[in-house]
Amino acid sequence: EVQLVESGGGLVQPGGSLRLSCAASGFTFDNYAMHWVRQAPGKGLEWVSSISASAGNTFYADSVKGRFTVSRDNSKNTLYLQVTSVRAEDSAIYFCAKPSLFGYDAGSFDSWGQGALVIVSS
Amino acid sequence: DIQMTQSPSSLSASVGDRVTITCQASQDIKNYLNWYKQKPGKAPKLLIYDASNLETGVPSRFSGGGSGTHFTFTISSLQPEDIATYYCQQHDSFPYIFGPGTTVEIK
Numbered sequence: 644e645v646q647l648v649e650s651g652g653g654l655v656q657p658g659g660s661l662r663l664s665c666a667a668s669g670f671t672f673d674n675y676a677m678h679w680v681r682q683a684p685g686k687g688l689e690w691v692s693s694i695s696a697s698a699g700n701t702f703y704a705d706s707v708k709g710r711f712t713v714s715r716d717n718s719k720n721t722l723y724l725q726v727t728s729v730r731a732e733d734s735a736i737y738f739c740a741k742p743s744l745f746g747y748d749a750g751s752f753d754s755w756g757q758g759a760l761v762i763v764s765s
Numbered sequence: 766d767i768q769m770t771q772s773p774s775s776l777s778a779s780v781g782d783r784v785t786i787t788c789q790a791s792q793d794i795k796n797y798l799n800w801y802k803q804k805p806g807k808a809p810k811l812l813i814y815d816a817s818n819l820e821t822g823v824p825s826r827f828s829g830g831g832s833g834t835h836f837t838f839t840i841s842s843l844q845p846e847d848i849a850t851y852y853c854q855q856h857d858s859f860p861y862i863f864g865p866g867t868t869v870e871i872k
Contacts, residue, residue, distance in 0.1 A: 678861075680809075688801075688809060688852055690861040702859040705766070738808055743820075750856025751799050753820065755808035 645669040645754040647739050652759030655729050663759050665722040665739030670754075673697075673717035676747050679724050681735035682758075691737070692724065695747035707733075726761065734763045767791050767855050771864035777872045784840040786867045788853035793833050797857035800829055800838045802849045803866075809852065813838065845871060 651663040665677070679691040692713040693702045701713050712725040722739050736758035742749035768791035778784050788798065800813040811820045813829035816836055826841045840847055848871055853864040 680863075687850075687866045688803075688854070688863040690854075690863065693859065693861070704860050743811070743814065748856070748859070750797070750854070750861050751811060751814040752801075752809070753811045753814075755810075757808060 645741060647741060647754060647756035649737065649739055649756045649759035652737065652761045654762045654764060655726075656765050657730060657763055659729055659763075660725070660727040661729075661761065663724040663726065663737055663739075663761070665724075665756055667720045667722065667739075667741070670741065672715075672720040674745055675741055676745075676749055677715060677722045678740045678742065678750075678752060679713060679722075680738045680740055680752070680755075681733075682738070683732070683735040686735075689735075693747075693750075694722070696745070700747045729761075729763045731763050734761060736760050766860055767794060767858065767862055769853060769855055769862045769864040771853055771867050773867060774865065775868040775870065777870045778843050779872045780843055780845060782843045784843050784847075784869060786838045786851055786853075788831075788836040788838065788864050790834045790836075790855055790857075794855045794857035796832045797855055798829075798831070798836045799854045799856060800827075801852045801854060801863075802847075803852065804849045812851075840869075843869070843871070 694713045710728045740752035741754040743753035796816040801809040803809040850866045
């Protein structure tokens with residue numbers, strides 16, 4: 644059974660940083676690209692970032708480009724999102740998601756974590 | 766970037782009704798369009814991938830169609846457990862934009 648478990652969320656001050664983690668199990672992690680999707684309170688879904696299986700390709704939403712960095716450690720089956728220079732509008736639940744197919748651009752997300760809540764406030 | 770619109774933003778229908786949601790892309794995305802269901806406090810769930818393919822385990826009352834820029838999502842007979850918000854998502858090119866969502870309620 645595929646499991647994705649996010650951690651690292653919490654309260655962070657504007658301008659601050661934190662690192663989100665997503666521990667994966669139940670599938671061959673290094674075969675799949677991985678994605679981060681966020682959802683602000685009461686709002687819709689926003690794709691944030693993607694990383695290819697080998698970490699050779701990364702992609703970001705314009706809203707986070709230059710501030711967020713996606714990475715992965717395939718030896719630990721873990722996906723990361725380094726969040727820096729946070730703003731109030733970054734407050735959201737951050738989900739990691741696994742695509743259903745191989746390929747760096749596989750964009751149908753068939754498995755999701757439960758999400759990690761990030762609150763940006765002073 | 767590709768923009769996605771959905772209509773309606775919300776709807777109320779009776780159990781057993783046929784419900785249709787539309788999703789429009791700002792440019793041709795071929796059939797790279799997915800539909801997700803999300804209940805409050807839960808992660809989204811993939812229902813339809815590549816416009817018309819039913820994800821494994823999803824009830825057959827759900828269906829999708831369309832290609833290019835215009836897509837539809839249909840629940841053939843609305844059930845109480847279908848109360849949720851439904852999102853379309855394009856995956857033709859980055860950034861993978863989601864539609865704004867359609868909230869489905871029972872009348």
